[in-house]
Every structure is written in C-alpha cells, then in structure tokens.
Amino acid sequence: MLAEKVINPAVAKYDVAQIMGGLYGDGIIALKGAFSRKWVQQLDEDIWPLYEAALKRPGGAVGRGPKRHYVEIHPEDIRGFVELATHPWVTAVSEAVLGPDYKIVEIGFDIPNPGAMDQPWHRDFPAPEDTIIGRRLNSLAFNLTTVDVTEDMGPFEIAPGTQWDLPINFEHEMFPSKASYARYKERAQRKMPQMGDISARSALTIHRGTANYSNKPRPALVLGVDSPTARNAERHDLQITRAYFEQIPESLKEHLTYRLVDKLEPIYQAHTIEGLMMGEA
Template identity: 50%
Template sequence: MSASYDAAEIMGALYGPGLTGLKGALPREWAGKLREDIERLYASALQREGGAIGYGPKRHYAEIHPEEIRGFVEGRRVNSLAFNVTTVDVEADMGAFEIAPGTQWDDAETFEYGMFPPKSLYDRYEARA
C-alpha cells in the first residue's frame, strides 16, 4: 500500500456517518486472492443448510469470517469492523448501492439473520439513504 491516510479523518468517518472509502487501500494482488477465496467459500456456503440466504435468482448473502480470507489475519488487528467488498462487476442498471449513514449503532438483534431490519424501520433507513 503506497498511499497514506489520515487516521483522524478515517475515525471521524467511522464514528460519524459510519463509512469511508479508501481508494487504493488494498493491492490488486489481494483482490485476485479475494476472488479465489470468495468463490471457494461461496460454493461451500451453498452446500450448507442456512449457509447462503437467497435474495433473488443466483443472488445470496453468505456470511464469511475474516479468518477465512487470506490477507485479513496477516494484517493489522481489527475488531467489529465490516468491509463491504463488491465481488462482482457493478453496472448502473443493477440499481443503486444504498447506504444509510449513522445506522451502524442500531441494535440488530431483532433483525432477520441479524442483518435485515423489520419493515417498520424501512422509512427510517430510506430517509437516511
């Protein structure tokens, strides 16, 4: 990684809106290894009951632990931080990638699979997106 980043700016983004983008933070070589790992882990998840949650034709949520991906364990210690890494080509006609800033502090214990908020909260999320 050749770029330098302002730690205070990153912390402000994580504690504020709850997200940040760091272009160039991960080397291209790591992205190739990520693809290999995701393909292997996705295939494994499809074979386990509850391993992949369907949300459309050939579309799933699959929980993957950082320890299962090369490059995370070898890196700096990270606690309770999520990476949303797009592992497919994204085109405008696929729809928007929506983020609801500030919702990282929501108590997700009542969410389906710990990820999907109940419909009663949709208006709140839509207003923040």
C-alpha cells in the same frame, strides 16, 4: 501511564480525527485502491470454490434473502488473509475506533446473485448497551468487493448516521418499522466500489442490499472486528490450524479471536437473520 508502543509510520499516516468523524458521523468510510486488482482477482478465485462447497453443506451458506447468501470461512481459506488483516488502514481504523486491543472475530463473504431482491432496511445485529447508552461503537465491519460494482448489480445501500437510532418499534431490535422507510430512503447512499477499494462501517448503521438486475453476482468480503467490550465472537467460530498459526506474524496473532485446531472443521453458521429471507415487502 500508557505503555510505550512502536508506531508504524504506514499506520500513523491515517488521520484519527477523520476516521472517528466518519464512523461516528455517517457510519461508513472507505479507502480507494487499498489493494491491487491482481490481489482482488486472487481473492475472487478463492471465494468461488468455497461458495460452491458451502451450498452443498448443511448450514454452510446462510440465506440473506432470495438468491443471496452469506458464507463464513476460515482465515487460511484465502491466500490474502494476512495482507488484509494487517493492512495499515485496517489497523489504523480498528485502533482508532475500537482501541489497541481490538480483535478480529469473523471473516466471510456475501453474494447477491442475479435476481436478488431489495432487502428490508436492517442492522446486522441488535445495538449493544455500549452504543445505546454509552454512545460508543464497539464493533466494525470491513467490506471489500471482488468486482467493479455497477448500478444494476444490486449495490449496497446505507442510511448515514442511523447507527445512533434507538431501536424503538424495531422487530428483533434489528428491523425498523416500515413507517421509518421514507427517512432511510431520503438519506440513502448507494455504494459502487471498484476492485481494490475497501470500506469500514458500523453494522448498526441502517442498510440493505438492493436488487441485482444484472447477469453477474456481486461478491463482497466481510471482516468483522470487535473492541474488548463486544461479544460478536460468540456468533462465530474463527478456526486456525496450528501449522497456519506458526506462519502468522506475532503482531497479528494478538488481534485474533480463534480456536486452534489440527484440522479445519466445517463451519455451521449460527448467525441467521430470519427477517431478510423474504426480501422487502
């Protein structure tokens, strides 16, 4: 028998069938205007010093292609972490797809700078047996832009439904053969979210960052969430200081995979994706 649970009305208003249909169908869904522009501007202010510091630190910023980096951060590095992690839509989506015992395992940001090139089509990591054999999604990536995205800024591009593609002839189980590119380009959808919008996707859905022809960078925050059967936490090091831990709501603590520390330690990023470094051939 299922244990009784107090249902949050703010979470319950989101339809589970629509969430499941979107992520098991296209592999990506979104909520417009989830956060205020003021909240997003604050997030943008927090990101830039972290980016500059990461670029100066060995292993701090990982290349995702020419003029493109990914930086993993600590939850308390941004002022809005609790608001993000406890947003009713984030909670509803995580519970619907990953179950009530989902865990947040990663937070970071991706920045395609001016001059960034088209990435090759890829997955963010190899598909697990849960998906290949069990046909279940066991992880999600939430993304939140800190700018209003325009066509020339290198929008994120995704090929809906490809989270179910078997990794036949995939290099490193992540990079499909160029013979498949025509199919992905035919399906491709470019996403141009505005400040305050948030999306959730399966990182297994084939996607790429496109070329940034503008004179502006396009930062996007990433929140990684796992089901109990996923093992993505092994690629990350989610640290929380004891002082910050005391300020976190109890309802959020149970959904975090973390290492308690007295003082935050620099993150040396272990999840590199070598195939992204050259851009699309």
